[in-house]
Amino acid sequence: MQKYETIKQSTFSASVYRDGVNKRIRVDDVRGNLPSLLTHLETESGFDQCEKLIIKAREYQFKILLEMGYVHEGEVTHYFNGDTAHFMSKFMKDERRASSYWCDEDAILSSVQKLRRQPHEKIAEQSIQLAEAGHAEELAHLYQKVFQLYPVPLHDPEYIRDAMNKGTIFVCIREDDQVISAASAEVDSQYKNAEITDCATLPHYRKGGFMKNLIAKLEDELRSREIYCAYTIARALSYGMNAAFHQLGYRYRGRLANNCYIYDKMEDMNIWEKDLWQ
Template sequence: MFDTIERIEGGLVHHGNGNKRVYLQEANHGNWNLLISSIRNLAQQQKYDKIVSRVPEGGIASFQSEGYQVEAKIPGLYNGVTTGYFVADFLNKERSNCAEQKLKMIQSVKTIALAAANSSRDSYMAMPHTLEIHKLGGEELNKLTALAQLNERAFRSYPFPIHDRSFLIELLQQGYEFYGLFEEGQLIVASILRPNEAESNMEVVDFITNSNYRGQNLSYYLVQEIKKKSAERGLKTIYTSVRATSYGLNITFSKHGFSYGGTLLNNTLIGDTMESMNVWYLSLN
């Protein structure tokens, strides 16, 4: 069962029974109260547990007055100037609870990741000559079959049919981008990106790694390439959310100079587990 994507009162909304959540992904207009009321009605009708909204600074007071709490903050998310917030409303209060052991794990990952921090200037590491990075699409459209197969093996559940090559082509048409790390022609790590030229930012949506190559920190080289390409096109900010109990990716982003923005509690279904997600961001100004 996949997420629905629709426009509600000018906002771009993802929602579905997998995550049991409404995600307001884009919104930037004056009538915040109407938008807040509409997405809450949707969440109640569908019996979702959580609403999470990504909003600019101008809307934060309206959301907080309706009981939303700030879970993460990204300075300069919008055009390198305006702060962005991830705010949450838990319609089911049990969704806001997190076991003490899980909270300790989240704190441990965060502490170790922050201890590994480098500046973005000091994060370069030469890629082994056996590896190559390709942007998938255009002349590399034939490689989308390999990406679809990698996605199918990697994810037991996902809010969108990313194991379907035709859906990946739809995402390309919507402006999404894919990068792949190859070894001797085999796709071993891939990334899904969502650039937003109007906001001058890039969201790193996901990483997918061949199970035979996990634990080798190979996503490091893709992050390196994403930073380079984002800077070349004049984008101001890169941001992502990664599983809060995963040492690998949290450390990788910290080593690349990303800053910790906050934790989205019990936010995303990964496999069979509702996971909290750490938000990381990098200013390219």
């Protein structure tokens, strides 16, 4: 089960994402007494099923969490209306903390960061569409073909329609009467940031530069809506996706260990960020 909720107590208020599928809880924002929130979460029924607790901490909360044994895994420097969000994590199981691929991922990152940042080859503008509710079935079909596992239920057209209704922007490329490549931007209007996510291309159409063009289109849409902090959380084992974001000017901001089930297993995820003002 996955759900967002707002928890309000006399000493704190917090936005919390409970993610039973990935056995984690993520706190996207907390105001007030941080230790009280953590005590509240840790004493709740069902908390024993959580293997990882992630807090998106503000600057003044950073050292509090360090003192409480939380691990700093990365950051997005312009997340909170221009202020930094530190990704602070607590692991409840040794196996959730230990990554089987960390050195391989370091090698991929090092190789990616040696690539030159250069303008990508643009495809015809009319080839890229802003997806609408009527495209939900095709988008879901694409994600079913590309991902055996995914952190959210993108295989369900209703989930995609609901995301669109809540402000997520989907862009896609269609060919041969089907969506062959797509990506989205999950917009946080309150804090003026957006997560670039749901990036997928059918295997036969890869290496055509489609994803870079889709991401560039999303960036244009975000600028038009005065959203200037763009970030992504990409599979650390994916050379292609990390290379795409690096070459588009995104900066590496850290790695989240055993963050979610994606593709075919639990994976580490790299954080990349871009200031769209530049």
